[in-house]
Amino acid sequence: xxxxxxxxxxxxxxxxxxxxxxxxxxxxxxxxxxxxxxxxxxxxxxxxxxxxxxxxxxxxxxxxxxxxxxxxxxxxxxxxxxxxxxxxxxxxxxxxxxxxxxxxxxxxxxxxxxxxxxxxxxxxxxxxxxxxxxxxxxxx
Amino acid sequence: xxxxxxxxxxxxxxxxxxxxxxxxxxxxxxxxxxxxxxxxxxxxxxxxxxxxxxxxxxxxxxxxxxxxxxxxxxxxxxxxxxxxxxxxxxxxxxxxxxxxxxxxxxxxxxxxxxxxxxxxxxxxxxxxxxxxxxxxxxxxxxxxxxxxxxxxxxxxxxxxxxxxxxxxxxxxxxxxxxxxxxxxxxxxxxxxxxxxxxxxxxxxxxxxxxxxxxxxxxxxxxxxxxxxxxxxxxxxxxxxxxxxxxxxxxxxxxxxxxxxxxxxxxxxxxxxxxxxxxxxxxxxxxxxxxxxxxxxxxxxxxxxxxxxxxxxxxxxxxxxxxxxxxxxxxxxxxxxxxxxxxxxxxxxxxxxxxxxxxxxxxxxxxxxxxxxxxxxxxxxxxxxxxxxxxxxxxxxxxxxxxxxxxxxxxxx
Ligand SMILES: Nc1ncnc2c1ncn2[C@@H]1O[C@H](COP(=O)(O)OP(=O)(O)O)[C@@H](O)[C@H]1O
Ligand SMILES: [Mg+2]
Numbered sequence: 092x093x094x095x096x097x098x099x100x101x102x103x104x105x106x107x108x109x110x111x112x113x114x115x116x117x118x119x120x121x122x123x124x125x126x127x128x129x130x131x132x133x134x135x136x137x138x139x140x141x142x143x144x145x146x147x148x149x150x151x152x153x154x155x156x157x158x159x160x161x162x163x164x165x166x167x168x169x170x171x172x173x174x175x176x177x178x179x180x181x182x183x184x185x186x187x188x189x190x191x192x193x194x195x196x197x198x199x200x201x202x203x204x205x206x207x208x209x210x211x212x213x214x215x216x217x218x219x220x221x222x223x224x225x226x227x228x229x230x231x
Numbered sequence: 232x233x234x235x236x237x238x239x240x241x242x243x244x245x246x247x248x249x250x251x252x253x254x255x256x257x258x259x260x261x262x263x264x265x266x267x268x269x270x271x272x273x274x275x276x277x278x279x280x281x282x283x284x285x286x287x288x289x290x291x292x293x294x295x296x297x298x299x300x301x302x303x304x305x306x307x308x309x310x311x312x313x314x315x316x317x318x319x320x321x322x323x324x325x326x327x328x329x330x331x332x333x334x335x336x337x338x339x340x341x342x343x344x345x346x347x348x349x350x351x352x353x354x355x356x357x358x359x360x361x362x363x364x365x366x367x368x369x370x371x372x373x374x375x376x377x378x379x380x381x382x383x384x385x386x387x388x389x390x391x392x393x394x395x396x397x398x399x400x401x402x403x404x405x406x407x408x409x410x411x412x413x414x415x416x417x418x419x420x421x422x423x424x425x426x427x428x429x430x431x432x433x434x435x436x437x438x439x440x441x442x443x444x445x446x447x448x449x450x451x452x453x454x455x456x457x458x459x460x461x462x463x464x465x466x467x468x469x470x471x472x473x474x475x476x477x478x479x480x481x482x483x484x485x486x487x488x489x490x491x492x493x494x495x496x497x498x499x500x501x502x503x504x505x506x507x508x509x510x511x512x513x514x515x516x517x518x519x520x521x522x523x524x525x526x527x528x529x530x531x532x533x534x535x536x537x538x539x540x541x542x543x544x545x546x547x548x549x550x551x552x553x554x555x556x557x558x559x560x561x562x563x564x565x566x567x568x569x570x571x572x573x574x575x576x577x578x579x580x581x582x583x584x585x586x587x588x589x590x591x592x593x594x595x596x597x598x599x600x601x602x603x604x605x606x607x608x609x610x611x612x613x614x615x616x617x618x619x620x621x622x623x624x625x626x627x628x629x630x631x632x633x634x635x636x637x638x639x640x641x642x643x
Binding site: 226 | 299300304349458460475476477483484485486487514517569570572573603605606
């Protein structure tokens with residue numbers, strides 16, 4: 092499905108509604124260039140899950156856990172992962188097949204780690220400054 | 232000799248003590264994957280129950296993996312800490328080899344533990360019994376499950392071994408692979424009984440005792456977890472694929488988020504809706520129904536009723552259907568366009584179906600739903616359905632469980 096997002100407000104609205112559909116064990120892959128709003132969308136999903144902690148980008152620690160919502164949220168940013176072993180070493184598989192929701196920014200960099208049947212949101216820039224295109228699908 | 236042993240590599244953590252008189256004491260946790268909380272209290276409990284003081288302990292045996300990543304770290308760290316504090320050596324035991332102690336064995340057989348590593352892979356090894364203590368004839372590694380089972384059978388055939396015993400949770404996930412291989416060989420392929428099938432501190436303790444006699448104990452410093460890596464080939468292959476998303480089957484139309492206050496219309500569906508339903512179904516579910524399935528329902532001989540929800544442009548944004556079989560109803564599917572969820576559209580459509588049910592005088596209604604689909608389960612509960620059964624591994628492709636829900640009409 093292709094969705095045209097017209098504003099940051101749309102991003103928030105989409106994230107909130109997505110959160111209402113997520114169940115434990117789901118993995119959401121966010122794929123798109125820097126600044127397309129992967130972290131912004133994560134914040135909206137977190138809000139929808141009832142997470143009260145402040146969400147900060149986990150670029151330097153690969154994954155951050157939030158436990159204040161309806162279910163655990165594991166927020167990954169794998170941009171700086173140069174070797175899949177780094178993910179292996181933090182036990183990423185146990186997060187991906189665990190009891191919480193995983194959101195993975197830059198999931199396209201670690202395709203072999205992502206479980207099959209995960210939701211993928213490919214984000215690209217639109218024409219207007221706040222416009223974004225979401226191309227939504229699933230992994231094989 | 233008194234050995235304290237841990238296994239935290241499987242779903243349930245366990246603690247065992249094995250002494251010079253070959254007494255074996257054991258406690259295991261009922262809580263799956265709760266290794267961190269359970270391990271030390273369980274150890275204290277076991278020491279208390281057996282009246283053994285910790286100063287009497289001579290060794291700590293620990294399963295160093297492969298298996299649960301977090302579990303291994305907890306087990307190994309705990310073992311090292313206690314060994315250091317008590318000044319006693321550690322006996323590292325691999326989770327795979329520990330299965331050699333699962334049963335009394337006579338003569339030659341091939342012991343094949345397989346720990347599920349997901350995606351058709353297992354951490355597995357093959358051990359030949361009857362000779363050396365640990366005779367690893369098929370190397371411990373991450374194997375493709377079909378390859379590993381084939382390899383085991385081939386090894387047994389070539390070396391005239393009549394029996395292979397499989398252990399580990401890989402037997403549960405890949406039972407059909409074992410059954411298939413068993414059907415094609417004279418070698419007896421056995422899946423260990425459930426009571427013996429999984430990692431257990433008792434196995435670690437007993438094998439640990441034998442290993443210690445053979446000089447297998449070491450300083451806590453040199454104990455390292457064994458994390459086996461998935462097969463390199465698979466990782467490379469996947470990494471070469473461009474993008475991670477499945478290719479879309481059809482050219483996509485661009486949609487915008489609908490206005491918050493858009494008016495939704497509801498109506499009874501007809502065969503004209505089939506194409507729209509199949510399209511919406513594909514947007515809603517990972518394993519969508521084809522147009523043919525809808526056609527079978529809506530034009531076929533079975534009594535089916537479908538309702539549809541439309542947006543202000545007249546596009547179908549939701550549907551729900553029920554099939555009547557004699558005096559029972561079965562809810563088939565409730566689908567709402569993802570962009571319209573959270574607006575009570577599913578509720579409204581369920582109301583319509585239930586009104587139809589009522590008008591037909593039917594009182595028993597059932598449905599099945601993926602156990603993980605919490606929002607659907609909540610919807611059904613709100614409409615009076617209760618979970619009354621569960622089918623394990625119901626959805627073949629994903630191995631997910633199905634919940635069976637019922638609503639009993641006027642009788643209640
Ligand atoms: N529609 C939109 N959705 C999300 N962010 C937007 C949108 N329009 C503009 N922005 C801006 O783009 C930036 C996105 O940053 P961020 O979420 O950190 O991106 P990423 O995590 O993809 O690198 C923010 O500064 C945000 O204010
Ligand atoms: Mg980011």
